[in-house]
Amino acid sequence: xxxxxxxxxxxxxxxxxxxxxxxxxxxxxxxxxxxxxxxxxxxxxxxxxxxxxxxxxxxxxxxxxxxxxxxxxxxxxxxxxxxxxxxxxxxxxxxxxxxxxxxxxxxxxxxxxxxxxxxxxxxxxxxxxxxxxxxxxxxxxxxxxxxxxxxxxxxxxxxxxxxxxxxxxxxxxxxxxxxxxxxxxxxxxxxxxxxxxxxxxxxxxxxxxxxxxxxxxxxxxxxxxxxxxxxxxxxxxxxxxxxxxxxxxxxxxxxxxxxx
Amino acid sequence: xxxxxxxxxxxxxxxxxxxxxxxxxxxxxxxxxxxxxxxxxxxxxxxxxxxxxxxxxxxxxxxxxxxxxxxxxxxxxxxxxxxxxxxxxxxxxxxxxxxxxxxxxxxxxxxxxxxxxxxxxxxxxxxxxxxxxxxxxxxxxxxxxxxxxxxxxxxxxxxxxxxxxxxxxxxxxxxxxxxxxxxxxxxxxxxxxxxxxxxxxxxxxxxxxxxxxxxxxxxxxxxxxxxxxxxxxxxxxxxxxxxxxxxxxxxxxxxxxxxxxxxxxxxxxxxxxxxxxxxxxxxxxxxxxxxxxxxxxxxxxxxxxxxxxxxxxxxxxxx
Ligand SMILES: Cc1cc2nc3c(=O)[nH]c(=O)nc-3n(C[C@H](O)[C@H](O)[C@H](O)COP(=O)(O)OP(=O)(O)OC[C@H]3O[C@@H](n4cnc5c(N)ncnc54)[C@H](O)[C@@H]3O)c2cc1C
Ligand SMILES: Nc1ncnc2c1ncn2[C@@H]1O[C@H](COP(=O)(O)O)[C@@H](O)[C@H]1O
Numbered sequence: 001x002x003x004x005x006x007x008x009x010x011x012x013x014x015x016x017x018x019x020x021x022x023x024x025x026x027x028x029x030x031x032x033x034x035x036x037x038x039x040x041x042x043x044x045x046x047x048x049x050x051x052x053x054x055x056x057x058x059x060x061x062x063x064x065x066x067x068x069x070x071x072x073x074x075x076x077x078x079x080x081x082x083x084x085x086x087x088x089x090x091x092x093x094x095x096x097x098x099x100x101x102x103x104x105x106x107x108x109x110x111x112x113x114x115x116x117x118x119x120x121x122x123x124x125x126x127x128x129x130x131x132x133x134x135x136x137x138x139x140x141x142x143x144x145x146x147x148x149x150x151x152x153x154x155x156x157x158x159x160x161x162x163x164x165x166x167x168x169x170x171x172x173x174x175x176x177x178x179x180x181x182x183x184x185x186x187x188x189x190x191x192x193x194x195x196x197x198x199x200x201x202x203x204x205x206x207x208x209x210x211x212x213x214x215x216x217x218x219x220x221x222x223x224x225x226x227x228x229x230x231x232x233x234x235x236x237x238x239x240x241x242x243x244x245x246x247x248x249x250x251x252x253x254x255x256x257x258x259x260x
Numbered sequence: 261x262x263x264x265x266x267x268x269x270x271x272x273x274x275x276x277x278x279x280x281x282x283x284x285x286x287x288x289x290x291x292x293x294x295x296x297x298x299x300x301x302x303x304x305x306x307x308x309x310x311x312x313x314x315x316x317x318x319x320x321x322x323x324x325x326x327x328x329x330x331x332x333x334x335x336x337x338x339x340x341x342x343x344x345x346x347x348x349x350x351x352x353x354x355x356x357x358x359x360x361x362x363x364x365x366x367x368x369x370x371x372x373x374x375x376x377x378x379x380x381x382x383x384x385x386x387x388x389x390x391x392x393x394x395x396x397x398x399x400x401x402x403x404x405x406x407x408x409x410x411x412x413x414x415x416x417x418x419x420x421x422x423x424x425x426x427x428x429x430x431x432x433x434x435x436x437x438x439x440x441x442x443x444x445x446x447x448x449x450x451x452x453x454x455x456x457x458x459x460x461x462x463x464x465x466x467x468x469x470x471x472x473x474x475x476x477x478x479x480x481x482x483x484x485x486x487x488x489x490x491x492x493x494x495x496x497x498x499x500x501x502x503x504x505x506x507x508x509x510x511x512x513x514x515x516x517x518x519x520x521x522x523x524x525x526x527x528x529x530x531x532x533x534x535x536x537x538x539x540x541x542x543x544x545x546x547x548x549x550x551x552x553x554x555x556x557x558x559x560x561x562x563x564x565x566x567x568x569x570x571x572x573x574x575x576x577x578x579x
């Protein structure tokens with residue numbers, strides 16, 4: 001089995017993010033591997049351990065993202081492709097999906113594993129659109145994977161009515177949720193070894209395509225303004241005798257907030 | 261005039277409130293509004309679909325559509341969108357919508373926007389507003405294509421009961437099942453319970469409740485209040501709570517009148533799913549827990565002590 005795993009470098013959401021004049025203030029931001037993609041990498045490495053699958057990751061944009069690719073190497077990924085091209089500066093999910101389609105078509109892959117969602121866009125679209133472009137089956141929001149044979153997977157998906165157990169034929173695309181696993185922490189030794197490994201950096205031309213073919217000049221949508229989100233402020237905190245403070249709060253819920 | 265197609269949200273044969281909310285929004289932006297309903301045994305819903313504000317009802321009713329499968333579901337929406345000539349296709353917020361919307365957009369060569377809280381048509385060009393980066397910012401997005409597919413964040417729009425519609429049923433051809441992604445089994449979690457998305461009060465349990473016993477205690481509180489019973493991710497991952505009870509960025513978005521967080525620390529990903537609640541009550545033994553930064557009322561204490569008292573006190577006020 002040959003697996004292609006997608007990994008995006010995104011802003012660290014645990015840090016404060018400020019907006020000024022309709023744009024995000026770059027100062028003080030840090031960039032990390034997208035949480036869901038870390039789960040995609042863990043899923044990939046587990047499949048490699050079970051089946052001897054060949055593993056390749058691809059990351060588009062993100063500037064210098066050798067750090068996150070090395071981290072994935074240290075987790076067990078064998079090959080890393082970084083696609084960087086100024087024409088992709090305004091890319092939306094459809095454009096990323098077109099680029100991923102090119103990468104897929106060059107590699108004879110059996111399975112694509114993407115994150116469910118990128119933490120910077122919160123779109124949850126790219127993997128599903130890629131599957132449409134490739135005409136492949138797709139299961140999104142996957143929380144479990146089992147290999148049936150080299151042509152079929154049994155995946156579980158968190159759906160509205162419960163957990164759906166889906167048998168999917170390969171080649172296929174799956175998008176994974178954070179609940180699927182607990183990504184391993186790369187060990188020191190792995191990180192040292194990863195430093196020596198090559199990262200294949202390409203622009204669109206090296207990928208055998210062009211900005212025109214991908215449609216870079218015509219994103220279907222673009223963010224024109226960022227705004228601060230409405231912050232909820234904390235109200236009152238009650239400490240002390242549980243019986244007393246609880247009675248007090250219930251009284252307020254009834255008389256002040258009027259919600260009970 | 262813009263044409264808006266709303267994808268009806270149907271759960272266990274019941275039409276959910278999002279359908280009327282989306283149709284009301286469609287009419288508020290001055291559009292002609294149609295609805296597409298997909299499922300099994302749903303033809304009886306037509307009068308409700310009309311009342312909710314649709315002027316055309318595209319119906320795909322077949323036993324094979326009983327279980328959600330993104331491929332056939334998307335095919336029905338695309339078919340209806342083409343027949344109607346839709347410029348804007350609105351989905352309510354659900355896992356099914358999130359799975360189907362990007363497929364529909366790719367097939368129609370439309371733009372796709374997730375979790376929108378506002379949509380406006382400005383000279384035929386759509387603009388949407390949506391949270392991003394785990395709700396840390398809000399973005400205004402300009403749509404460059406003439407067609408847009410959007411998933412609307414739960415609770416974003418209100419239903420206008422006065423609009424009404426007209427009956428004009430169009431039966432859709434039933435698409436072939438997806439033979440390459442076959443649902444073998446549905447492990448359903450606690451159906452008959454109150455739907456989190458609809459509940460006026462939601463009580464959620466976090467890791468602080470520790471185990472089944474703690475969960476049972478918090479669940480009793482939810483039952484007393486006739487509330488939806490939700491969970492943090494920690495309790496879902498620990499296997500104590502089913503996935504479809506998870507509130508937060510990768511779970512349900514809720515905006516009830518009262519949200520009670522019990523033993524939940526208040527991670528940003530949890531807040532992303534509940535910060536639209538009108539009033540928040542938090543119970544946590546750690547006075548520094550981040551949940552207190554956003555809670556209107558916070559009780560610092562051991563939930564095993566506080567929850568039983570809370571139940572009694574609530575009984576007193578409510579009787
Ligand atoms: C990409 C991504 C997506 C995520 N999506 C979600 C999501 O959708 N929803 C979600 O909830 N999380 C999500 N998370 C996880 C989130 O970051 C937190 O890990 C999670 O919300 C923590 O759950 P918790 O508050 O129950 O547990 P903890 O953070 O462990 O908090 C437990 C709390 O209980 C309190 N406590 C302990 N004992 C008691 C007691 N006896 N009485 C009272 N209080 C007590 C503690 O003081 C503590 O504050 C996501 C994470 C990532 C990376
Ligand atoms: N620039 C990118 N490079 C690599 N993978 C990406 C990129 N953008 C999106 N993806 C993948 O697609 C998933 C969903 O992204 P999104 O549609 O932006 O929410 C992410 O979790 C990634 O796995």
